[in-house]
Amino acid sequence: MSRTELREEWEGRLAEFEPSGQTATAWCAEQGINIHRFRYWSSKLRENRRKPSNGEVRWLSVEMESVIKPSSNEALTVQVGQARIEVSEGFNAKLFIQVVQALANAHP
Incomplete structure (x- = not known):
């Protein structure tokens, strides 16, 4: 076989x-x-x-109900599945990407 x-x-x-x-x-x-x-x-x-094979990039589809531009003192809440992430001005973009990827991999 x-x-x-x-x-x-x-x-x-x-x-x-x-x-x-x-x-x-x-x-x-x-x-x-x-x-x-x-x-x-x-x-x-x-x-x-x-794991994507051969170094492929897999994109995560994100559905947005509305887009609100936060003022400098407000936080933006991002929801991926059941997880909610609060993002403030000056956030660590690299860490945010890693968190979103981890959540995406947790629910294939």
Whole structure:
């Protein structure tokens, strides 16, 4: 079996497991699958979904309900999923980007 076929097989197995509502241990026992192999592939495939391949840039779609330009004394609140981030004038842009990327990766 080629590496591609093996990957596809495990993607299928994980897709069957996710809606089962069972623990990984119980599901693997029922399916006759080695739990350690299951955890390996689960981790490997999850890791590959989070990382863009070949240095690709992935863009995060942001929906804005309204745009309000804050005065110099006000903070701007940015919401990503359930997280709310308050940004004031003079904020650290690099840190802000890292926080938004972390939130985006937490909810693929």
